Amino acid sequence: MNKSDTLNETGISAPVRRVDAMEKLTGKARYISDYPFEGLLHARLLRSDRPRAKILGIEVPDLPAGYSYVDARDIPAGGRNGIRMITDDWPVFARDEVRFVGETLGLVVGPDREKVLEILSGIRVTYEELEPAFTIEEGLACKGGPIVGDDNLYGTYHLTKGDPEAAFRRAARVVEGTYRTGFQEHLYLEPQGMVGTWEDGKITLYASAQCPFYIRKSVAHTLGIPEPAVRVRQVTTGGAFGGKEHFPDVIATVLSVAVNKIRRPIRLVFERAEDIRFTCKRHPSRVTIRTALDEAGAIIGMDIDTVINAGGYTSSSLIVLQRAILHGIGVYNIPNVHIRGRAVATNTFPSDAFRGFGAPQGLFAIELHMSHLARELGMDPGSFKQKYFIKTGDTTITNTAMKDEIRLNEMFRKVDAMSGYRRKVKAYDDDPLKGIGIAFVNHGCGFTGNGEQEIIKAVAEMERLSDGRAALYVSTVEMGQGLQTVLRKIAARELDCGVDNIVYDNPDTDRVPDSGPTVASRSTMVVGYLVQQCARELKRRWGEGPGTRVRKQYRHPEGLTWDQDTLQGDAYPSYGWGVNVVEVAFDPVTYEVKTTGIWTVYDVGVPMDTRIVTGQAAGGGIQALGYAAMEVCEVVDGRFRQHTLTDYTIPTAMDFPSVACEFVENPYAYGPFGAKGAGELVFDAAAPAYADAVGHLIGRKIHEIPVTPEKIMEVLQDE
């Protein structure tokens, strides 16, 4: 092997130039819209414009030659009109009823984009309208009659630790608060897009997506064909954040039905307004926390009621809900706890995965609540929270010993040294123009419980190539987070070669094994570990010559237990840990709230590249501050009111200052070189820290995000 540019001269965390940087900087990287296809047809979805209605009829005018209308009747015998996600309740084409604005009714396909639009506008759909439910409250009240079951709930979970009832019985005082978060749009800069073709007798999809094997599974299910009869090729993906986890299944299934019928390449790329209006968002949440305090003001129990707005179909809402409640008491050891979690059906677009996957909602509530408790008890939130930090060996909310080695105290010291938190939190009590907030979080890495072992069963392979390089075969994708650089670094370090000697191509389900989806902060920790093991074995067997191929399958770390029915045991193989401090000030001229400092410290085990993880911390932090301060997304008559970049505003380079980031090293035994997950952890803390800071600034409690200037005025005028 070529030993130039060896990484062994420096630590694994030392930054390298990302392998995809130059092609992206020069405009050479090709995204889905950049590929030419011979005889390409354009497609556009026909969507419902009613939130809840019976479909009485769809009248399609006569189509000119070369144009097609595709709907459920085109699903082949043996196929199913359901999108296989966790369940398949979401139909590919609406059945007799629509449950939300934007539900797919059909697809118009043809050679000319304008003509396709013209045909679309000539289609008449008649409905019998039903009374819709949009909010969590309307959903819980079964407004208009239940959408699912008899209670409108996709699922309910309970977690109990200790004896919360007894704790509340002996409480000297009970403090209660209700915390709300809104929809958030991913706003990946590249809108959803896919091209379906018929190649070598097989449906082939080129996709901007996170999970090629999810797409393969859902398409096979819809067409009623074996999974290997579908080929999915991921192309350079312009951001995803969870928005390209399951939603591409929605496009892929429709597109595949059309390709199966027409046997020509068909492109379905969303325009921006379409993308904001008609794709999944982060679940809105309402969390009520009641805390029992004893005479001395110590927390003796908590009762938490969590509801998320799941929208018209299940998608992955139950798993999101599990994560929300499993992170429901955050980084604290509370002796007696009961949490109830419910996912409610409404007539909004189905909510789905978004960076953090329920954890940000659960953590927002507990962090703000702890800050509010601190203020009630006359303490600063940082010191108060520190008293309750969970320690190694303490009992978790799922009644097992916390196995992580926890460095929260050290992280608090570090962030204090960076930000001056302890000094400022006192000083700003008397400063009407300044406020400072703090939030501590953890984030379970990998699938919940034993999901990695029971559901995903990840496999990775490596091969010695004939040119002396080594190829990496995994299904996890590069979507901007730096995965391909990190995986190559891991392999290169084991093989003692340069990053350039490791070949990684965008996953193609015909060529790579299923190493699982690119989600849940699992790619570095779980797949990276498999890559490391592959590379080790390949190194041992290098002498066997070109073509030597090694394969490794996931094995759950020893000593972990999990019962998925009761949600008891080790909820995650390990956790990333973080603390954020956010400082805000009133602009003395405009009287607007400005963020003046953001300091973050993370324990991600060992960072696989400090620059890449710092980039995640900056990007995740700013995305979370957008969520906390700016990104308003309201539903009016079942439609997202904000649907352009003018009214759904995400942070620009002018809105926030730079994000300071430091790490605490804490190697994890089952991660490559000690790495744990990082991609979601960096989203979790900034929103509650911001809300805490604004509360400190104005001397009032904040209960809801986004905390827009209007919201601040409202809170100020309320008293």
Added chain:
Amino acid sequence: MNEFNFTLNGKAVTYRGDPLKRLLDVLREDFGLTGAKEGCGEGECGACAALLDGAMVNTCLVPVGVVAGREVTTIEGIAGTKEGQDIIEALADAGAVQCGFCTPGMVVAAASLLRGNPRPTETEIREAISGNLCRCTGYDMIVSGIRAAAKRGRRSW
């Protein structure tokens, strides 16, 4: 139908077609230059940015008829210049690239800034890219990359 000439990345070219077609589509479809991306199609994200007579424009808002007789420089053109290389190298080293969809537009914005202001402050850099949205990076590494490009290119700007 219409026919006119303009300069594209330093070469004289002829366009035949609808003068109302968006410059973005003309670049991508008629000239195969797919470096400019469509992030919004409404002038809000900067992913489609190019230089028109040296000034940054959002090509999704420019009807191609407007560029008749003028000079258009895309990311592909910028990447071929010494200034462009300085920016690209500096951004690559700074870690300014994640998903990359905003990236060509950011390079265009940086080139446009540094041509007029070779020693920008952090605030000036942030202002100069404030019309370019990035959802991945939080902007910090883009800002530090542009600052490094200014240093690196001090001779050429």
